[in-house]
Amino acid sequence: MPTNAQWFKGNTHTHTTNSDGDTPPEAVARWYKSHGYRFLVLSDHNVFTNPATLASLMDSTFLLVPGEEVTTSFQSASVHVNALEISRLIPAPKGGSLVETVQNTIDAIRAEGAVPHINHPNFRWSLDTAVLWRVKNDRLLEIHNGHPTVHNEGGGETPGMEDAWDALLTRGKRLYGIAVDDAHHFQGEFAPERANPGRGWVVVQATTLNGRALVEALDAGRFYASSGPVLEAITITESQLSIRITRQGDFKYTTEFVGANGRVLAVNKSLTPQYTLQGDEMYVRARVIDSAGRVAWVQPVFTTRYVERQP
Template sequence: MVKKILASLVLLIGLVGCSSQKWYKGNTHVHTLLCGHADSSPEAVTAWYHERGYNFLCLSEHNQFIDPATVTMPADLRDDFILIPSEEVTGGNQAHSTALNIDGVVDPRLVQPSGASKTQVIQAHVHGAEQQHGHLILNHPNFHYSNTAKDIRPVEGLHLFELHNGHPSVNNFGDDEHDSVEEIWDDLLTDGMLIYGVSSDDAHHFQKLGPEHSNPGRGWVMVQADSLTPDAISEAMYRGDFYATSGVMLSKASIDGRRISVVVDEGATEGELSSSFVVGHVTAEGAEGVSIQFIGPKGRVLEAVEGAKASYLVSNEHGYVRAKVTYSRKGENGYENFYAWMQPVFTDGRTHFVK
């Protein structure tokens, strides 16, 4: 009897735990007229995301803090939309970073300390965000190929970086001489770093549309959190409770112990991919449809599944395993590929929380 009651209690707690968690769609990186090279006001930028069903937005201006309290929100403001106070700490070509959920502007002395190496600049950004009680996302490491795995690996307290960024100049996929950002991610993970992958659009242009412009809607995150507040979203991202996407939506993205389960929400994905804002990664070779890969150390594909549903039990053999979903369709110049990237499961005990 006692066992039965205990079992019911565990089940109840489990159900309560599940029901309080929701998925929230957001963009952690966007610009406004205030930086001098974007085309819309904070209000117009906010309205763009609000109208399209996003739940949160970071107005991440270059070395300027836009206090959300100063932004006039849309007249028909939904109660499931918030701004998260942020800034893009911008240290020349050496490093840009989103300081997420900060109290105020990051100390300008920490933007690009003179004589500092790339590693030291990123480290200063981490400290700058911490001083303002926020978390740091290292942005677009392949913009000018500024930050390699070697630059990033020694940074302490960095647990988030942009795996995907929608700006046309950021070289997400590398070239003949440079690694893709995903290869950089696997290098860092293989080497023992605890770092999660973010996707953002880094939009600057809302008036002119086209592949050459830095338009919104090309990358976002889906965050699983207890509530929609700046603290809840920021902490959930810091824990890795989110996935990054360039268009693929998931109806299940769960990690239960060591089992990773993925189910693609095909309706929601087709809805996203029918918009004129998403931009696929074009490859000459490919195959239409959905596939799911489970990827381990050194970027090795441990298992690949054709179709919209898969699960994988991670063994001790691999220090980490992560899931990646690809949705591929035929385009004018080859195959257009869109992705969702889940965060890794670690088996080697790496953690960034004080026990």
């Protein structure tokens, strides 16, 4: 990245009264702006909310990136794919199978020059790793979603989203992990059983607060995702992955460096964890866990041993 690159905190998945949220778009945007977010995607279901209608909220500190949660289904499975940096409504497609329905949605988003990310695969247990593996031309997958009914941790025979991510990476699918809050509830009580804001976000490295620059950086994996921890810097060289953690209050941190099949390669408990590549890894990613159990996810570093495969 250029030396003038900055970190921009944002959320790519939230809802308003334009679909199934409880608060109008302007008030939703004001919540994020007042809580230090630099950009926001209003991603209502099959609705395009034009940021131009909220131009008074945007300035050098805050940007609305146009988006939509393209929402369809196949039989009992829900297919929800966010479209980032759109210029118009993208009609939700159908397909003759679940894989075809997901693929048609991805293709429709790409055809508009927009960037897709697949939302909450375990919602209604809709998209398993067999389906996700067969989808092409996608790079972004929600591994953490703050909605209380999406089953981030999996259950029964279905893996959690981090395990699914590692399974796909290990098989040869290059994916980057997104965290979002998928907020619907800004009114009344903030409680675990409600879909409140502030539970997941991304921090994107880009040279400017510009919608195209932000979504291209996301699509290229130049970001980290978090449900709490703040990272000051991530440095990647040919031989090392280094992180600087910003300590918040008296929290303590444990960083796990994770490789193929989700195997933990090393553990570090400092504020400046480092991992030196040994030469036999396919990829290495990092998971920073704070003493409240919240996590920041650093995107995988792919080594020369990594072979990207197509289904």
